[in-house]
Amino acid sequence: MQRRSWLLGALPLVCAWPALAQDNTASKELAAQAFQRLRPLLGNPRLVGEHRFTYWGFDVYHASLWASNATFAPNDWASQRLVLELRYLRDFQGRDIAQRSIAEMQGQRALSAEQSATWLQSLQSLLPNVRSGEVITGVYLPESGAQFLHQGKAVGEIRELEFARRFFGIWLSPQTSQPLLRQQLLAGASP
Template sequence: MNDQTSRQGTSKAWLWLLCLLSTSALANWQEVVPEARVVGAGELRLFGFRIYSARLWSPAQPLAADTPFALELTYHRAISRDDLVDASVKEIRRLSGGAVSATQLADWRAQMRQAFVDVAPGSRITGVHLPGRGARFYVGQQLQHEVRDGVFAAAFFAIWLDPRTRNPELRAQLLGAAAP
């Protein structure tokens, strides 16, 4: 084998590797939660203004604790990444009741800054809960960030799904217990 043939083989191997890597980077959330169907849907409204529409997706109906699920939020208002992160940290702190340390919250704040973006009307962020493993966040259909921390994932999704949520009506709608 000559040098040109060897270089061509190496180039083809690199191209193949790049194709494999780019395919996984472009994977959408539906590939992570196969056979997911809408469990429930609702809207968050504050003072009569629509903030976002939410849909909970899962292959398990009703939602099961050990099954991955996706929470899709489609925004109706412009909200900065910082405001999204601050509101999430505030709710995690409220729901955790001190079980989460300041160090954990600081780390989770940094993770959420990577996962979230400034949103405009029509923007969609989907969080995928992978029980015991963590969470993945998609902006549109693009993977934005993965947090490999099961404790964070449980605390984050509790914002919507914990019985102590600030929005019990939305929780009931997401879990399929009430009409949107």
């Protein structure tokens, strides 16, 4: 009887195996495409880590962090050029993404009302509405700020270092609201 219950317990995994293998193949193909797409931005891009972010059981996006250096120090990420890609798994309005981003930046350390309003306006003007499967790419430029792309096409930039550090800190700062996501994005970092 015990053997039978073990078999029944494993049945969902066995039935899901082809789907899991297909997901893994798709993930490898997406990584290869991202490597080619990111070469102009990073030279020789290296995947540092990735994670599927879910919120209250709903898939939100698949995040991947890429660096240009062979070594990537997680505690010194703000001094390195990097790219964060978010492949959305559901539809979102750009204004909602912008508002959530400001709330997350506020959670790291309080923003002044003026700073919050200015950054919100900047983000709302450049973040597009996204549909499931579309990609928003953020390029962190430690010397000048951040650039943003949607589906590989430039949508704008914000040339302010404090903004760029706080924005990328949503995912990479020790003060992030999502420590598991941060841990997975930094999984391939150098010690």
